[in-house]
Amino acid sequence: MNSSTTPIALAASVSDDAGLPIAAVERETGLGKDTLRVWERRYGFPTPLRDASGDRVYSLDQVQQLRLISRLLGIGLRPGKVVGLDQATLQDLLTQRSPVQNTVLSKTKSPSSGADLVIGDLLHAIGAHDPHTLRYSLSHAQLRMGLAPFVTDLVAPLTTAVGEAWAQGRFEIFEEHLYTEVITGVLRHAIASLALQPVSQGPKVLLTTVPQEQHSLGLLMVEALLALEGCTCVSLGTQTPLSDIVEAAQAHQVDVVALSFSNLHKAAVVRASLRELRAQLLASTALWVGGACTALYQWPVAGISTVQHLSGLQPLVAQWRHAN
Incomplete structure (x- = not known):
């Protein structure tokens, strides 16, 4: 969620006969260079091409597969179970493993709780590219709920839902970046607003x-x-x-x-x-x-x-x- 390359910049860096260099793939997926090389030898995936200098370059399709694999590893699956699977299979696995988040994200199902309603509205604001509404809604929720419940009951599941939306292709990277920037600002402001203790309690x-x-x-x-x-x-x-x-x-x-x-x-x-x-x-x-x-x-x-x-x-x- 902290990649510095937006889809626009990413697309501009890739020509029809080339792909992303391994450093860019690492930033886009969170998978280390050594990990990618080991998987290439062990599982036969990914299968990069080579540029004029002999360096690895990865197609955008493979990068998307690696993003999905990264999300599945993050929820507990082993590399040997998922590396090399096609995008459709990876997305099916992600759906099966994340029923709660996918219920929240579904446009055809009604949220089952007040928290789901709030999360659904926030996801809509992200998808509508409306940072003002997103920031206002998050700030209002923080004041209404208190900081601890806001973090544990709203921000934590919302962050998971945003990650799942990105992995399933519902959100682009720039939309995920929008959420990260806004919620970072809201949390920083909330932390700064806390009254300082007269004497530090530790740790x-x-x-x-x-x-x-x-x-x-x-x-x-x-x-x-x-x-x-x-x-x-x-x-x-x-x-x-x-x-x-x-x-x-x-x-x-x-x-x-x-x-x-x-x-x-x-x-x-x-x-x-x-x-x-x-x-x-x-x-x-x-x-x-x-x-x-x-x-x-x-x-x-x-x-x-x-x-x-x-x-x-x-x-x-x-x-x-x-x-x-």
């Missing part, structure tokens, strides 16, 4: 992602909930090298490092990264991880706390304060 939390993790909206939702709990947050944005995370944690004297993982990485890579980071951080620095990556919860790593749902942040903060 002081460093927020970021490891390399190849480009999604920042999840971090912002976590930051909003932590700020509401009176925590001090230091956000580094996305894709911070492990060594820099360690240096930043020491420089800012944080109590906690919090990382978000999607399901794009192999489980072994995630576990190795976490073990390395845990070994390099001070023993007194807690390490919290969360996100859609199933490996986080299937194979716990000693000294690391997992937060599978946003609702788990408040108990974790309370536990830290009790221990300190």
Whole structure:
């Protein structure tokens, strides 16, 4: 959701006899260059052409397939089950795996709850290219609901619904970018509007992602909930090298490092990264991880706390304060 290439720019960069270079495919899909090369050898997909310099170039059809594959990996499917499937099959799998979001997105079904009605209206504003209505509706919902329910009950499912709409071809990248920019502004304003605590309650939390993790909206939702709990947050944005995370944690004297993982990485890579980071951080620095990556919860790593749902942040903060 944080790709910097819009469909217009993307189309302008591809001629009839060429395609996207691997760096652009990485930005468009969130799939790392090494992952694409491994899949090419292991599964025979993708099947890039070569440009005059011998570098890989990928057709737009293959990029769309890779986008769908990326979404399916994000909801728990294994690469071996989906890599190389055609677009129609991938979209069918996505529909089967996401019945709630597809009910919300359906134009022929009536939403089943008040929250679905609000989400349906917001999706309509995105599709109608109406940032004013989108911003007003989100800001009004935040004031009416309060920040914590707004994040957990509206922003989280809406973000999932927007992602599904993009994967199924209902939204273009520029429409997804519109949503990301608007909701980022709304959340930043809400965080800035919180009354500052006279004395920081702790913990002081460093927020970021490891390399190849480009999604920042999840971090912002976590930051909003932590700020509401009176925590001090230091956000580094996305894709911070492990060594820099360690240096930043020491420089800012944080109590906690919090990382978000999607399901794009192999489980072994995630576990190795976490073990390395845990070994390099001070023993007194807690390490919290969360996100859609199933490996986080299937194979716990000693000294690391997992937060599978946003609702788990408040108990974790309370536990830290009790221990300190």
